[in-house]
Amino acid sequence: MGRKRLLAFSLLFSGFVLAPFLMLFFSALTNGEGSLSFENLHVLKLTSRQWVLLGRSVLLGVGASLGCVILGAPMSLLLNRTDVWGRSFFRKVYWLSLILPPYIQAIVWSKYIPGGIDSGWTGMTGLPAAFFVFILSFYPIVTLLVSSGLEAMDQSLEETARLHRGPWAAMRKVTLPLLFPHIACGAILVFVFTIINFEVADILRLKVYPLEIFIFFSAYYDEKSATILSLPLIFTTLIFVWAQMRYMGEKSYVNLGRSQGGGIVYSLGRRRYVLALFPAVITFLALAAPILALLKGAGNLVNYGNAWKGGAGAVWYSLWTSAASAGGMALFSFPVAYCLVRMRGGLRGVLDFLIQTPFGAPSIVLGIGFITLWNQPFFDAVYGTSLLLILAMIAAYSPFVIKVISAGIKRVDEDLESVGRMGAGPLKVAARILLPLTAPSLIAGFAVGFILSLSNLGTSLLVVAPGRSTLPITIYNYLHYGADETVCALSLFLLALTAASLALLLLIYKYLSGRAWR
Amino acid sequence: MIQVNQVSFSRNKKPILRDVSLQAEPGQCLALLGPSGAGKTSLLRIIAGLETPDSGEVILSAQVATKGAFAAPPEERKTSMIFQSLALWPHMTVEQHIAFVERGDGETGKDLLTRMKLDGKEKHYPDQLSGGEKQRLAIARALASKPRRLLLDEPFSNLDEILKENLLSLFLEQVRTQNIASIIVTHNVNEAIEKADSMAIMVSGRIKKFWINKKDRIITRKEVLECFEEYRYGK
Numbered sequence: 001m002g003r004k005r006l007l008a009f010s011l012l013f014s015g016f017v018l019a020p021f022l023m024l025f026f027s028a029l030t031n032g033e034g035s036l037s038f039e040n041l042h043v044l045k046l047t048s049r050q051w052v053l054l055g056r057s058v059l060l061g062v063g064a065s066l067g068c069v070i071l072g073a074p075m076s077l078l079l080n081r082t083d084v085w086g087r088s089f090f091r092k093v094y095w096l097s098l099i100l101p102p103y104i105q106a107i108v109w110s111k112y113i114p115g116g117i118d119s120g121w122t123g124m125t126g127l128p129a130a131f132f133v134f135i136l137s138f139y140p141i142v143t144l145l146v147s148s149g150l151e152a153m154d155q156s157l158e159e160t161a162r163l164h165r166g167p168w169a170a171m172r173k174v175t176l177p178l179l180f181p182h183i184a185c186g187a188i189l190v191f192v193f194t195i196i197n198f199e200v201a202d203i204l205r206l207k208v209y210p211l212e213i214f215i216f217f218s219a220y221y222d223e224k225s226a227t228i229l230s231l232p233l234i235f236t237t238l239i240f241v242w243a244q245m246r247y248m249g250e251k252s253y254v255n256l257g258r259s260q261g262g263g264i265v266y267s268l269g270r271r272r273y274v275l276a277l278f279p280a281v282i283t284f285l286a287l288a289a290p291i292l293a294l295l296k297g298a299g300n301l302v303n304y305g306n307a308w309k310g311g312a313g314a315v316w317y318s319l320w321t322s323a324a325s326a327g328g329m330a331l332f333s334f335p336v337a338y339c340l341v342r343m344r345g346g347l348r349g350v351l352d353f354l355i356q357t358p359f360g361a362p363s364i365v366l367g368i369g370f371i372t373l374w375n376q377p378f379f380d381a382v383y384g385t386s387l388l389l390i391l392a393m394i395a396a397y398s399p400f401v402i403k404v405i406s407a408g409i410k411r412v413d414e415d416l417e418s419v420g421r422m423g424a425g426p427l428k429v430a431a432r433i434l435l436p437l438t439a440p441s442l443i444a445g446f447a448v449g450f451i452l453s454l455s456n457l458g459t460s461l462l463v464v465a466p467g468r469s470t471l472p473i474t475i476y477n478y479l480h481y482g483a484d485e486t487v488c489a490l491s492l493f494l495l496a497l498t499a500a501s502l503a504l505l506l507l508i509y510k511y512l513s514g515r516a517w518r
Numbered sequence: 519m520i521q522v523n524q525v526s527f528s529r530n531k532k533p534i535l536r537d538v539s540l541q542a543e544p545g546q547c548l549a550l551l552g553p554s555g556a557g558k559t560s561l562l563r564i565i566a567g568l569e570t571p572d573s574g575e576v577i578l579s580a581q582v583a584t585k586g587a588f589a590a591p592p593e594e595r596k597t598s599m600i601f602q603s604l605a606l607w608p609h610m611t612v613e614q615h616i617a618f619v620e621r622g623d624g625e626t627g628k629d630l631l632t633r634m635k636l637d638g639k640e641k642h643y644p645d646q647l648s649g650g651e652k653q654r655l656a657i658a659r660a661l662a663s664k665p666r667r668l669l670l671d672e673p674f675s676n677l678d679e680i681l682k683e684n685l686l687s688l689f690l691e692q693v694r695t696q697n698i699a700s701i702i703v704t705h706n707v708n709e710a711i712e713k714a715d716s717m718a719i720m721v722s723g724r725i726k727k728f729w730i731n732k733k734d735r736i737i738t739r740k741e742v743l744e745c746f747e748e749y750r751y752g753k
Contacts, residue, residue: 156605159568162592163599164619164663173618177609264568 003343007351010339013332014354017395020369021234021361027372028227043228050212054232057209060130061195065187067135072142073183075279079143080150081175082266085276094279095140097286099498101455101472102137103199104491107479108290109133110204112297112488129204134194136286141193142186149182150175150263158264167266188244192237196362199457203479209233210362223368230365237360245352291495297488307489314474315493318454321386321470325393326449329401330442332394337405338434342414359399363458366396370463385465392463393453400452401445408441409434440513447505451498471497519544520565520667520699525574527560534560535571536723541730542716544666545697547690549704549714553746557723558703562669565701566599567592579666598660599669604652606644612655613640619663627662634658634688650681657685661692668693668700675705686713707742719745 031037046054078084079091100108109132157178161170198210210233216226268275298304308315340352358366370392374383382388412434420429435442457472464470469477471494478486520542527535535557542548550558563569565576567589576584578597583590598619607615616627631637634654644652653673660668670689674682690713693700704710710717719727719742726745 154603154605156601156603157607159563159566159592160599160601160605160659161607161618162568163566163595163597165593166591174607178607180609 003339006335006339007343007347010336010351010355013336013398014351017358017398018354020366020373020395021357023373024223024227024365024369028224040224040228043225044231046232050209050229053207053209053212056127056207057195057233058236060127060134060208061191063127063131064134064138064194065191067131068139068142068190069183069187071135071282072139072186073146073179075139075282076143076146076150077171077175078275078278080147081171081264082268082275083272084268084279085272086280090276090279090283093287094283095144096499097136097283098140099451099455099495099502100137100287100290101457102133102193102197103203103457103472103476104455104494105137105286105290106130106133106200106203107475107487107491108293108297109136111484112293113289126204126206130200130206130208133200133204134190134197138190138193139282139286141189142183145182145186145189146179149179153178153263155263162264170264185244188240192240192360195233195237196360197458198362198364199476210364213362214364217364217368223372226368227365230362234361234365238357241356241360242353245349245356291492294488294492294495297484298492299485299488303485304489304492307486307493310478310486311471311474311490311493314469314471314490315497317386317468318471318494319497321389322393322450322453325390325397325453326401326446328390328394329398329449330405330446333398333401333405333445334438334442336398337402337409340402341406341409355402356399358395363396363456364462366392367459367462370395370459386468388463389460389465389470392459393449393456396456396459397449397452401449404445404448405438405441408438408444411441412437440509443505443509443512447502447509450501450505454498454501455494519577519579520548520701521577522561522565523575523577525561525564525571525576527557527564527569527571529560534723535564538574538720538723538725540718540725540728542667542699542701544699545694546699546715547693547713548699548701548716548718549710550701550718550720551704551707551710551742552720556720558720559671561720562599562671562701562703565667566597566669567595595667596663596665597667597669598663598665599671600656600660600673602672602675604656604673606652606655606659608644611641611643612636612647615655615659616662619659621662621664630658630662649677650685653677653681653685654688657689657692661696665698668698670700670702672703672705682709707739711739711742717742721745 028040029036029038031039075094079087079094084090110129153175158170158175161174165173196210198208198214200206201208201211202214213226213229213233216222216229298307336351336355340348340355343351361369370388371383373379374388374391376383382391416433416437417429420433424432455472456470457476460470460473461476464473471490475487475490475494478490522538522540525535525538526533538557538561540548550561552558560569564571564584565578567583570589571584574584575582578595582588583595607618610618612631613627616631620627628637631640634657636651636654636658639647639651644655647655656673674685677685686709689700689702692698702714717727717729718725727742
């Protein structure tokens with residue numbers, strides 16, 4: 001496939017991703033007869049209550065970002081640049097807390113951890129409780145990004161500094177400024193994920209702006225107002241999406257394959273044991289405590305059996321729809337990622353921004369957009385079927401998968417393709433040279449897409465086929481019925497499923513990495 | 519003075535250096551030649567204090583810098599190193615590079631920049647400099663800390679011949695006028711023969727040949743190349 005065709009495909013794909021939003025705004029800006037009307041825009045004149053909600057959401061986003069940077073960046077420096085005790089162990093496990101979606105953290109910390117949010121020895125309710133949950137959920141994003149920056153950093157930059165100045169000066173003047181784009185990008189991602197999230201606020205009974213949008217849609221059945229109301233949120237997040245694109249530039253969000261060579265490791269002396277408490281406590285709070293609480297909450301084996309009876313259908317449904325979604329993401333994201341990496345000129349920036357737009361939209365808005373777009377007579381084959389859920393997941397999470405695959409393509413020297421093109425057509429070169437070398441990144445992209453789809457709640461709630469339920473939706477429903485043991489058992493099923501899938505995909509990734517770079 | 523005595527070093531249980539000994543005198547330049555993977559860079563890193571050897575010692579100006587478990591921190595060794603990548607900090611301007619490493623005594627950073635023909639470029643970032651200017655900034659930064667020792671890891675390998683010749687002359691002039699002991703890693707046999715005061719050939723982690731004060735006798739290209747006989751077609 002020539003590059004022009006790839007570009008055409010990429011633009012088409014960005015059209016598919018953006019169509020639900022365009023449809024929503026078209027629908028919101030037309031009246032009953034289908035002609036243009038700005039009548040609905042009066043919703044944008046926010047009431048004082050809505051201003052408070054918007055302010056609270058922004059405050060929540062800022063607080064969670066700061067908290068994640070305060071925890072995540074030192075954690076990364078400690079695990080990558082010092083000989084802290086248990087370094088190798090903590091590096092392997094800290095990021096596993098990402099398999100616990102924020103709503104599971106919220107459920108666990110509000111209901112099942114003795115002395116947690118509701119029972120109150122911590123005294124946390126409302127905003128502080130939400131800060132706590134979001135920081136525990138998202139700090140590994142900052143740690144991962146900073147680690148990726150440290151691994152990709154030219155070792156000699158830090159070493160030259162160390163020849164002339166002590167460790168702190170080298171860290172403060174060279175390492176940290178060089179890491180700033182990664183730290184800023186991590187903070188922005190956390191901000192965006194927090195500000196568009198409504199599930200955690202709902203569980204913690206905290207009123208935030210996305211919840212207001214959800215109420216307009218589900219309680220007042222006013223999708224047009226819900227759409228217009230989402231505009232301030234979308235514009236805010238898009239500004240941040242643009243900012244993180246600027247900060248990161250050509251840098252990779254993930255470091256696939258070998259690092260630059262390990263970098264400097266500072267000796268902490270005897271403090272290495274005391275400082276190990278930092279990753280130990282964080283990992284315990286974010287990963288071990290929630291799992292232990294769920295195990296305790298689920299009770300005896302009979303409860304697992306009952307939960308399985310009630311949730312087996314949802315488990316299988318979640319599994320196959322997530323696998324199909326992730327497969328679609330990997331398939332469609334590959335040509336787009338290729339275009340973004342290899343293409344020159346301004347169009348690339350435009351394409352990148354278009355593709356990333358859904359990432360800044362609240363999941364409810366994406367869900368409403370999909371319903372509005374596909375609830376048309378000629379789309380009967382899609383609307384009301386599982387295909388709608390799969391397409392929605394592809395649109396929602398492809399931006400992440402594209403970033404992961406892009407990192408893999410960037411590692412392949414363009415000359416390898418050029419040499420191949422001297423004796424073969426583009427399809428053969430793609431199949432015989434590019435695909436084998438980028439297979440690990442495809443698997444990594446599939447894994448990211450699969451896990452995100454498996455744990456999605458916000459969009460799935462709106463677009464799931466009638467009579468079907470995903471595992472997160474089932475957990476959410478049981479939570480509202482007060483079936484505590486079932487909620488815990490099903491949450492554990494979700495975590496086990498995610499962990500097992502991740503382990504399998506990691507094995508495949510490692511096998512392919514070994515082959516690709518041998 | 520740089521003195522390396524019986525240094526051995528391994529990484530991931532793979533031996534990199536075996537029983538290496540050599541020395542470089544103040545005001546002189548020692549050229550270190552050898553095929554890729556011979557351990558030249560590792561040796562420089564050990565001298566700079568960026569790696570710790572398994573055994574042996576490094577003595578700098580008659581003081582033990584590395585021996586056994588003891589290794590003086592890099593910033594206390596009064597040693598500068600210019601990496602092949604030059605390692606210019608992308609977030610710092612020319613003057614910030616100098617200010618970061620500058621020591622209070624002697625020639626000021628401004629004078630140094632003038633001598634390196636970088637005056638007027640103080641506010642420039644590395645990506646705003648030409649290839650030659652980047653090289654001169656790397657040399658200026660290395661000299662700004664008033665080092666007693668200077669280590670160069672193939673810093674001129676990607677330059678055209680004229681620029682390389684100019685920069686090498688500039689570097690050697692600094693070494694001699696400021697009485698700095700220096701080691702330069704190079705692949706260029708002619709360059710080593712013509713410019714360096716001493717010469718060492720390193721193969722498979724060992725010093726195969728070491729000519730101290732080679733000006734006392736004429737070393738031929740043939741003589742040097744014979745040391746690489748077994749590597750003529752790659753290992």
